[in-house]
Amino acid sequence: MSDPETVEVVAERVARASRVAVLTGAGVSAESGMATFREPQHGLWSKYDPMELAHIDAFRRDPELVSRWYHWRFSQAAECAPNPGHRALADLERVLTGRGCDFVLATQNIDGLHQQAGSERVLELHGTFLTWRCTETAERVPLDRVDFSSFPVRSASGSLMRPDVVWFGEQLPADVLRRAEEAVRSCDVFMTVGTSGVVWPAAGFCELAASAGAATVEINPEETPVSGAAQFAIRGTSARVLPMLLERIVSMDS
Numbered sequence: 001m002s003d004p005e006t007v008e009v010v011a012e013r014v015a016r017a018s019r020v021a022v023l024t025g026a027g028v029s030a031e032s033g034m035a036t037f038r039e040p041q042h043g044l045w046s047k048y049d050p051m052e053l054a055h056i057d058a059f060r061r062d063p064e065l066v067s068r069w070y071h072w073r074f075s076q077a078a079e080c081a082p083n084p085g086h087r088a089l090a091d092l093e094r095v096l097t098g099r100g101c102d103f104v105l106a107t108q109n110i111d112g113l114h115q116q117a118g119s120e121r122v123l124e125l126h127g128t129f130l131t132w133r134c135t136e137t138a139e140r141v142p143l144d145r146v147d148f149s150s151f152p153v154r155s156a157s158g159s160l161m162r163p164d165v166v167w168f169g170e171q172l173p174a175d176v177l178r179r180a181e182e183a184v185r186s187c188d189v190f191m192t193v194g195t196s197g198v199v200w201p202a203a204g205f206c207e208l209a210a211s212a213g214a215a216t217v218e219i220n221p222e223e224t225p226v227s228g229a230a231q232f233a234i235r236g237t238s239a240r241v242l243p244m245l246l247e248r249i250v251s252m253d254s
């Protein structure tokens, strides 16, 4: 099938669905100017070692380095705005929930761009860098109340603060993961968008949805390890494909 034909078939499936689940990764924010992780040349992990920057042991070893890195990444994200792919997902949520369809967006992204675009039903699997957390009391503090005048970052009472993200070597928040897996297991249509599909547990979602009988869709310019579990593949960027898909769904009766 050509891409336009696949878009048409997928739009029909989504328009008829009672439950839709979407998983997103760094590719969705690429067209906003956020770097992805694993792409050769531009990916963050082609320049930096994740075990030195995104592992709980790295933070224990060198909290200053890790905190500075997350602060730098947030400063870059602050210059980025949601792109047409983020906005199409937010509109899709409004359209589908308005028709009585259950809709869940699980994201591995920590940049908050889905919410900025208007998405409300967002499950942040890897946390967010828009809040920091006290390592002693677990209190969450929004960025504008975090004191970044020195690193590592400290709370008013002197405790060590950390970004509110999930690092390698840590468990995903149990409740968020449970809700995401439930949505994936019970949906009629599952879409995996802009993720390389190598980081677990999200890497297993497409297979989980397929084995539960959902129509599975991959939107990504490249093939990935989960492509085999995707019934439909649309090989384009999310900022191009998602608005096309939305436009077709909106034009169809539920």
Ligand code: OAD
Pocket (backbone or CB within 6 Å): 024, 025, 026, 027, 028, 030, 031, 036, 037, 038, 039, 043, 050, 054, 108, 109, 126, 166, 167, 168, 193, 194, 195, 196, 197, 198, 199, 219, 220, 221, 222, 224, 236, 237, 238, 239
């Ligand atoms: P990756 O960098 O591993 O994968 C990004 C994917 O997006 C690739 O498959 C690209 O082909 C695709 N892509 C690039 N540009 C795109 C575009 N404009 N539209 C659609 N797709 C595009 O990022 P993730 O899969 O999100 O975790 O990585 C998963 C996790 O690994 C991250 O959450 C992060 C990282 O290490 C932690 O740091 C814990």
